[in-house]
Each structure stands twice: as structure tokens, then as C-alpha cells.
């Protein structure tokens with residue numbers, strides 16, 4: 372270690388100690404005291420506790436497949452995607468919407484911890500090469516203006532900024548809808564139907580577009596957004612979402 376690095380490291384540990392003593396900040400996900408508060412609002416244990424979605428997965432929607440049914444992983448799609456190929460051709464997520472990842476998404480969204488967007492985006496890049504390969508644009512799923520004003524930011528846009536692909540706010544939400552999570556699955560498609568439109572300055576013609584969102588349950592929101600983008604001329608729509616409420620297909 373060089374002298375400057377040693378000094379930086381010493382200063383950092385003094386700063387960690389001082390911040391820990393003076394403010395005693397807690398992890399935004401597990402609420403235990405943070406040992407290294409200068410490294411962000413979520414502790415290392417919580418980051419390490421994220422359970423990835425492990426292969427075999429559906430090539431299209433990214434949901435886990437029961438391994439006994441998989442003949443060739445490269446060819447495998449789930450029964451749902453085979454029955455009705457979705458408008459979004461590839462979806463990948465960091466992990467299922469549970470335990471640690473759920474708590475981190477909540478801290479970002481409802482706790483106002485927008486600094487969590489960057490490390491979450493890094494994890495999306497790690498699991499999403501197939502989605503980002505050849506992509507022209509990333510487009511965040513928009514919040515309604517009134518909700519964005521309330522929250523102060525759109526978590527999907529904050530994440531999308533750090534994916535290394537040009538960002539475009541190509542969509543807008545035309546009406547405020549109840550949260551998908553609060554509705555039974557059967558009502559989610561109707562809830563978001565017609566809720567999105569192309570932004571006035573949208574320019575997605577012939578592009579491969581990657582939608583970005585924090586959580587997806589039935590895929591109804593992604594589907595509604597994809598329909599708008601395809602109508603606006605997009606060549607292909609894919610999606611990256613932080614957390615997936617996983618439904619296992621029989």
C-alpha cells in the first residue's frame with residue numbers, strides 16, 4: 372500500500388468510527404447498526420444475502436424453470452411464454468422480490484435512499500448482459516407526475532441512468548393507477564391498460580429498447596409499455612427489473 376493509500380485508508384476508518392459513534396446510522400434494509408456507514412446505507416450482509424434467480428430460466432421472461440423439464444437450456448421457454456409469446460422478448464432480474472432484495476428496494480423507493488440506485492444498477496448489468504447486448508436505449512417505466520413529485524424521484528429512472536446505455540424518457544403515464552402490488556393478478560392488466568403513452572419527444576424508431584423498472588409481478592406494466600414503444604416504431608423491447616415476483620410454472 373502506498374503512503375497516500377495508507378493515509379486514505381486510515382482517514383476512512385477514523386471517519387467510519389466517528390460517523391458510527393456520532394450518528395449511529397442503521398442499515399436501511401435490516402436496521403442493524405452500520406459498521407461502515409461511509410460505504411452506503413445498506414450493510415454488506417444485506418447485499419450478500421440477495422438470492423439470485425438461478426438457471427435454468429425461461430429465455431424470454433427469465434422465470435426459473437423446473438430443471439427436470441429442461442432438455443436444452445438454450446432453447447427453453449416456460450409454458451406461459453410458449454402459449455402466448457410476450458411483447459417483451461427478454462426479461463432479466465437481479466433476484467426474486469423477497470427478503471433482502473425486497474428490503475433494499477423498499478429503502479430505495481419509500482425510504483428515499485436514491486443512492487441505492489447505482490449499486491442496484493451494477494447488479495442489473497451483471498445479470499443482464501443478454502438484455503443489454505446490442506441495446507440502443509434504456510427507457511424507465513414512468514411514474515405518474517403527481518407520484519414522482521411526492522417521492523422526489525423516479526426510482527426506475529435513477530437505476531436506468533447507471534446502465535451504460537443512452538437513457539430516453541420515451542414514455543409518460545397518462546393517468547395515476549393504483550399500485551399493481553395492491554391488486555389481485557386478474558385485475559393488473561386492466562389497471563395499466565391505456566395508462567402509458569409515448570412522450571412527445573420520443574424517438575425509438577428501429578431501436579432495441581430496454582425497459583427498466585424496480586419490481587415486476589405479472590409483467591402487465593412491462594407489456595403495456597412495450598405495446599406503446601412498438602407502436603412508436605421500436606424494433607424490439609426487452610426489460611431489466613431489479614426484483615421479480617416469481618411465479619413458478621407447473
Ligand SMILES: [Zn+2]
Pocket residue numbers: 398399400401402403413414415416417
Ligand atoms: Zn443490513
Ligand SMILES: [Zn+2]
Pocket residue numbers: 429430431432433434448449450451452453
Ligand atoms: Zn417465460
